[in-house]
Amino acid sequence: MSQPPWMTRERILVLVLAAATVLVAWLCWQLVKPFVPAITWALVLAVLAHPLHERLAARVRWPSLAAGLAVVVVVVAIALPATLVVRQVGVQSVASVAAARDLVSADRWKLAIERFPRLAPLREWVEREVDVDEKVQEATGEVAKGVRGALQRAVDVSVQALIMLFLLFFYLRDKRRILHSLERLVPLAPGETEQVRGQVHDTISAVVFGTVAVAVVQGALGGLMFWWIGLPGPVFWGAVMAVLAILPLFGAALVWVPAAMFLAIQGNW
Numbered sequence: 001m002s003q004p005p006w007m008t009r010e011r012i013l014v015l016v017l018a019a020a021t022v023l024v025a026w027l028c029w030q031l032v033k034p035f036v037p038a039i040t041w042a043l044v045l046a047v048l049a050h051p052l053h054e055r056l057a058a059r060v061r062w063p064s065l066a067a068g069l070a071v072v073v074v075v076v077a078i079a080l081p082a083t084l085v086v087r088q089v090g091v092q093s094v095a096s097v098a099a100a101r102d103l104v105s106a107d108r109w110k111l112a113i114e115r116f117p118r119l120a121p122l123r124e125w126v127e128r129e130v131d132v133d134e135k136v137q138e139a140t141g142e143v144a145k146g147v148r149g150a151l152q153r154a155v156d157v158s159v160q161a162l163i164m165l166f167l168l169f170f171y172l173r174d175k176r177r178i179l180h181s182l183e184r185l186v187p188l189a190p191g192e193t194e195q196v197r198g199q200v201h202d203t204i205s206a207v208v209f210g211t212v213a214v215a216v217v218q219g220a221l222g223g224l225m226f227w228w229i230g231l232p233g234p235v236f237w238g239a240v241m242a243v244l245a246i247l248p249l250f251g252a253a254l255v256w257v258p259a260a261m262f263l264a265i266q267g268n269w
Contacts, residue, residue, distance in 0.1 A: 215245035
């Protein structure tokens with residue numbers, strides 16, 4: 001039986017090479033996939049720390065020292081405050097869960113509603129349609145489970161952070177060499193490549209400062225307001241509001257609106 005005319009030795013070799021390339025690419029992706037968050041955040045921090053590194057590189061003779069100093073500044077400015085906030089979030093989340101359970105077990109919400117006779121139908125409807133104890137137990141259980149899961153992932157997060165800082169150092173130190181290698185791979189003219197690089201830089205800066213920074217500010221203001229009016233877990237709820245502030249629809253209002261309603265029912269206008 002003769003081979004088909006298109007099944008030549010050269011074409012078979014091309015198919016085998018293509019299959020081997022796809023297999024190797026898939027295996028490489030499986031190796032890199034666990035470190036994608038660290039690689040991405042290192043790239044983002046490298047873009048944000050670029051002006052600082054340029055100033056340090058202009059004053060320091062050794063490139064490795066300039067990159068190391070920039071990484072130290074990033075750690076002091078971001079990692080240390082984030083570590084302190086995460087620690088407080090863990091502590092206050094447990095306290096918030098306990099406070100929510102005490103609130104339901106003592107039926108304080110019923111006593112607060114009784115101050116307003118017009119809200120009596122609301123209380124009757126809630127008692128008839130909603131098992132408040134069960135819902136609160138479910139919610140607090142989910143929060144406690146999330147806290148335990150976060151603590152269990154602390155080691156993974158620490159490893160990712162170390163890898164991120166390691167990559168950040170080399171991104172800053174060897175950025176010109178990396179960019180030159182990428183420019184050789186991109187099928188664009190030098191002017192077009194420079195334009196694309198500028199747009200990527202502007203996009204990352206806009207996303208970080210226009211979304212993440214604003215969300216952090218909203219969470220910080222919300223946490224300060226919780227602390228000022230005496231609500232429990234100001235750091236925890238401030239962190240939750242900072243995360244929710246990224247959402248385009250309701251955002252931080254998912255936290256502060258129920259808190260304001262609770263205070264109003266208690267008479268703390």
